Amino acid sequence: MNILYDMFSLALMMATPILIAGLGGLFSERSGVVNIALEGMMQVGAFACAGLVFVLEPHFAPGSPMPIAFGLVLGAICGLVLSIIHAYACIHLKADHTISGTAVNLLATGVSLYACQIIFDQQRTPAFTKAISKVSVPILKDIPVIGDLFFDNVYPTFYLGIIIMILTWFIVFKTPFGLRLRSCGEFPQASASMGINVIKMRYIAVLTSGFLAGLAGGVMVMSQNTQFTAAAIHGYGFIAIAALIFGKWNPFGLLGASIFFGFAQTLGLYVKDISFLAVFPPEFFNALPYALTIIALIVFSGKYNGPKAAGEIYDAGKR
Amino acid sequence: MKKYEKIIAPLLAILLGILIGTILLVFSGKSPIYMFSTLIKSVIGYDILKPGPINLRYFGEFLVFSMPIILTGLSVGFAYRTGLFNIGGEGQVLVGSAASTAAALLLPMSGVPHLIACLLAGALAGAIWAFIPGILQVKKNINVVVTAIMLNYVGLHFSNWVVQQMPTFAKAKTDYFPVSLKSPFLASITNNSRLHWGIIVVLVALVIYHVLIEKTSFGYSLRATGFNREGARYAGMKVDRNVVYAMMISGAMAGLAGAIITLGTFGYGRQLGASEGYGFDGIAVALVGGCNSIGIFLAGLLFGALKVAQPAMQALQIPKDIATIISACIILFVSMQYGIMDVVYKVVGRFKKKDEVVTKDGGEA
Numbered sequence: 001m002n003i004l005y006d007m008f009s010l011a012l013m014m015a016t017p018i019l020i021a022g023l024g025g026l027f028s029e030r031s032g033v034v035n036i037a038l039e040g041m042m043q044v045g046a047f048a049c050a051g052l053v054f055v056l057e058p059h060f061a062p063g064s065p066m067p068i069a070f071g072l073v074l075g076a077i078c079g080l081v082l083s084i085i086h087a088y089a090c091i092h093l094k095a096d097h098t099i100s101g102t103a104v105n106l107l108a109t110g111v112s113l114y115a116c117q118i119i120f121d122q123q124r125t126p127a128f129t130k131a132i133s134k135v136s137v138p139i140l141k142d143i144p145v146i147g148d149l150f151f152d153n154v155y156p157t158f159y160l161g162i163i164i165m166i167l168t169w170f171i172v173f174k175t176p177f178g179l180r181l182r183s184c185g186e187f188p189q190a191s192a193s194m195g196i197n198v199i200k201m202r203y204i205a206v207l208t209s210g211f212l213a214g215l216a217g218g219v220m221v222m223s224q225n226t227q228f229t230a231a232a233i234h235g236y237g238f239i240a241i242a243a244l245i246f247g248k249w250n251p252f253g254l255l256g257a258s259i260f261f262g263f264a265q266t267l268g269l270y271v272k273d274i275s276f277l278a279v280f281p282p283e284f285f286n287a288l289p290y291a292l293t294i295i296a297l298i299v300f301s302g303k304y305n306g307p308k309a310a311g312e313i314y315d316a317g318k319r
Numbered sequence: 320m321k322k323y324e325k326i327i328a329p330l331l332a333i334l335l336g337i338l339i340g341t342i343l344l345v346f347s348g349k350s351p352i353y354m355f356s357t358l359i360k361s362v363i364g365y366d367i368l369k370p371g372p373i374n375l376r377y378f379g380e381f382l383v384f385s386m387p388i389i390l391t392g393l394s395v396g397f398a399y400r401t402g403l404f405n406i407g408g409e410g411q412v413l414v415g416s417a418a419s420t421a422a423a424l425l426l427p428m429s430g431v432p433h434l435i436a437c438l439l440a441g442a443l444a445g446a447i448w449a450f451i452p453g454i455l456q457v458k459k460n461i462n463v464v465v466t467a468i469m470l471n472y473v474g475l476h477f478s479n480w481v482v483q484q485m486p487t488f489a490k491a492k493t494d495y496f497p498v499s500l501k502s503p504f505l506a507s508i509t510n511n512s513r514l515h516w517g518i519i520v521v522l523v524a525l526v527i528y529h530v531l532i533e534k535t536s537f538g539y540s541l542r543a544t545g546f547n548r549e550g551a552r553y554a555g556m557k558v559d560r561n562v563v564y565a566m567m568i569s570g571a572m573a574g575l576a577g578a579i580i581t582l583g584t585f586g587y588g589r590q591l592g593a594s595e596g597y598g599f600d601g602i603a604v605a606l607v608g609g610c611n612s613i614g615i616f617l618a619g620l621l622f623g624a625l626k627v628a629q630p631a632m633q634a635l636q637i638p639k640d641i642a643t644i645i646s647a648c649i650i651l652f653v654s655m656q657y658g659i660m661d662v663v664y665k666v667v668g669r670f671k672k673k674d675e676v677v678t679k680d681g682g683e684a
Contacts, residue, residue: 036464089651093658098404098464102602103650110643117638118347231593238468245465283483287476290469294451297466301459 003273005148007266009134012150012158015255015262017042017220019161021240022247022254023168024212029249030172031205032185032198034311036101037086038213039237040108041079045217047112049075050228051119053128068132072218079214080207082108087206091199094313105237113230125228132157132222157219162255164212169251181205185307188314198314213237235290242293249306260296264289324660329607329614331659332652333621340645344637353635354628361628379505379512383584385623386521387412390576391601392619393528394445394569396610400532401565402545407452407467408573408598410474411445413591415577417478418444420588423496423581424485433498438520438578445574446567448474453566457559463566475594482588493588500583517579524572529612531568541565573598600626603646606653622646 021038028035049071056067086104089095116124134153141151172178181201183191188198221232239261246260247253268285271277341351352368360366364377391408398405405411422440426433452466487494500515532538543551544561552558576597581588600622607621608614625646629639652659 036468085651089655089658093655095651095654095658096404098406099602099606099654100651102406102599103647103654105647106599106643106650107647110640110647114343114347114638114640114644117640235468235472238465242465242469245462281480281483283476283480287473290472293469294455294466294473297461298455298459301461305460 003270005152007263007270008149009153010269011259011262011266013155013223013262014265015258016155016158016161016223017216017236018240018243018261019216019255019258020164020219021213021216021237022243022258023161023164023251024209024216025241025244026168026172026209026249026251026254027181027205027212028209029244029310030185030307031181031202032188032307032309032312032314033087033090033202033206034097034101035083035086035206035209035213036098036238036241037083037104037108038209038216038240039233039235040101040105041082041210041213042217042220042233042237043105043108043112044082045075045079045214046221046225046232047075047115047125047217047228048078048214049218050125050128050221050225050232051115053130053222054126054227057128057130063130067128068130068222071222072215075218076211076215079217080211083206083210083213086210087203090206091202091314096313097311109230112228116228123230127227131226132219155223157223160219165251165255172251182307185309188309188312189316189318192316198316202314213240216240239289239293242297245306246293246296246300257296261289261293264292324656325609328656328660329609329618329653331663332607332649332656335652336645336649339648340641343644344641349637353637354632354641357628357631357635357637358624361631362624374510375508376510376512379509379514381620381623381627382518383513383515384627385620386517386583387576387580387597388600388604388623388626389521389616389619390524390579391573391597392604392608392615392622393524393601393612394572394576394605395598395601396605396608396615397528397532397572398565398569399605399610400545401541401561402548403453403456403562403565403569404464405449405452405467405566405569405573406464406598406602407449407470407474407570408576408601409594409596410467410471410598411448411570411573412577412580412597413471413474413478413594414448415441415445415574416581417481417577417588418574419578419581420482420485420493420496423498424487424493424588429497434500434582437496437498437582438575441574441578441581442571443574445577446571449566449570449573450563453563456566457562471594471598475591479590482590485588488588488590491590495587496582498582499586500579501586513584515579515583517583520575520579524575525612525616528572528615533611573601576601596626600646603650603653606650 021042025035025038052074053067053071056070060066082104086100089100090097113123120126132155135156136153137151141147172181180196184198184201192198217233220236221228225232243254243257243261247257268288271285344351344354356368361377362381364374394408395405419437419441422437426436428436448470451470452463455461455466456463482488485493500517502516505514506512540556541561543556544558548558604615604618604622608618625642629642633639
């Protein structure tokens with residue numbers, strides 16, 4: 001039973017960046033802009049966060065959480081800045097969303113590694129000393145089972161993810177703003193005829209998604225790594241998009257999908273301890289999360305295929 | 320889009336991309352002259368900073384890097400003409416490499432038939448890898464982009480596993496193959512570069528691409544599918560079948576790219592830590608080349624130059640990632656070409672007579 005609790009704690013850690021980036025994707029896709037650039041925005045966020053934490057650490061008392069807080073904020077801002085490019089290309093210059101997203105991903109890889117070489121003179125950021133540490137919530141952790149699963153030895157970033165998820169759910173599904181946002185993703189011409197500024201709504205959504213993806217990148221590098229490298233994100237942004245589809249563009253579905261993918265990642269790390277799985281080669285488990293993503297999409301692909309106008313170039317005159 | 324715009328827009332994108340790269344280098348305190356001199360040296364083997372005799376080996380290596388990029392460009396272009404975005408070239412190249420490695424080491428054949436079997440194995444593996452997203456798009460309505468990206472990662476680990484199973488595998492690579500595309504003749508005329516017979520494969524693929532897309536009724540129905548899927552369906556074309564076939568042909572070309580890298584450039588199977596970016600280069604090449612064979616050929620040479628020059632740039636203290644940034648900017652500007660041409664017209668329009676601009680806007684007073 002203990003190994004299962006350990007695995008679950010790790011799975012939640014793996015799930016958190018997928019959840020936060022996926023919520024960013026939810027904003028963007030609900031407004032009608034497909035954002036496969038989440039991966040790149042996470043990459044830039046991770047670089048900025050890891051870099052700033054390394055620079056700030058000597059100036060604070062050892063063990064202070066302040067450098068991490070500043071790092072996460074800077075990561076989120078850098079993700080937002082990168083998303084401006086994607087937003088401008090897709091909304092103003094009528095670029096194909098997927099192509100623009102691919103270009104932004106490539107740009108993010110280039111810029112973050114270039115900056116590493118200019119600032120730190122190597123292909124990666126130097127290692128920081130203090131990563132995010134686990135916490136236990138008093139009282140709540142004594143609840144049987146649930147306490148062990150969700151409140152004992154959990155990374156605080158998971159709670160951050162949950163807070164953002166509830167906020168997203170409230171904003172997108174319970175406010176007039178959210179209703180307008182969703183209408184832009186379903187039938188933007190009709191929204192425009194009702195006086196909604198489609199272009200403004202889409203800018204807000206894409207910039208929010210950049211902010212959240214940058215934050216997710218920071219969270220990921222601070223909890224799963226000791227420095228930023230070219231492979232620091234390794235496809236989590238894309239998995240976040242898959243989780244979004246798998247979770248039917250809904251925050252709670254997204255949470256479930258994220259935990260599922262987190263588990264898939266964790267399985268590879270624990271395989272040595274589970275005798276009947278140890279016969280498979282390590283490559284099998286490296287590939288497993290990505291293969292499971294495809295299988296999950298096949299099994300759970302349903303009638304709802306996401307916001308109707310997502311990925312379409314907005315043309316106000318189209319009927 | 321008018322015909323001259325199709326040529327001007329990519330050229331403008333290339334210029335803007337290089338301009339941004341240059342500005343970035345200047346701002347980070349590096350000399351862009353080194354970047355340009357390295358690029359020129361990597362292509363024609365002549366160093367403008369240290370004049371001397373032209374070394375044709377550089378030209379040979381430049382072609383070695385350009386050939387797979389032209390093939391992945393054809394791969395992305397073929398799918399794009401059918402209205403599909405094949406972002407899975409990375410994985411298709413890798414499984415193509417692994418399949419040709421297995422065929423080269425395991426098939427009990429020899430000589431040219433063996434070589435052809437190896438190339439076909441690579442193409443087939445790529446086609447199978449691209450078949451998966453194609454069929455899922457058609458049957459389950461799952462976006463090809465997401466599936467193809469996931470298959471890139473699966474392909475990396477799977478092909479590493481295949482290479483490790485080879486009998487002569489040791490220290491992250493296999494022994495040399497009994498057959499290869501290596502050519503003493505091509506090497507001798509390019510001062511011992513790694514230039515190989517893969518160049519024939521690339522030229523044949525360019526011709527096949529052109530004939531298939533532009534000259535056959537199958538190509539016509541593919542293009543119709545790309546222009547307007549529902550329209551093509553209404554006209555009685557088998558749209559779903561076209562989508563799957565287009566993905567498979569696209570994957571086969573990417574698989575061939577993997578095969579010529581393995582059989583020609585190296586001549587042995589390799590275990591890789593990460594993908595080498597040929598699939599993403601293919602996206603840039605196809606978009607800049609306007610998805611037609613001549614354009615893809617020329618764009619392939621451009622991106623081949625950017626790729627082959629990277630190690631030499633790094634040696635001159637220019638971070639090699641500047642090439643990635645330039646590629647990304649070029650893709651970005653090509654993707655925005657409609658918007659950019661609008662801006663160009665606005666600027667040009669200011670210098671033109673007023674009534675001309677009015678006509679362009681639809682004759683409103």
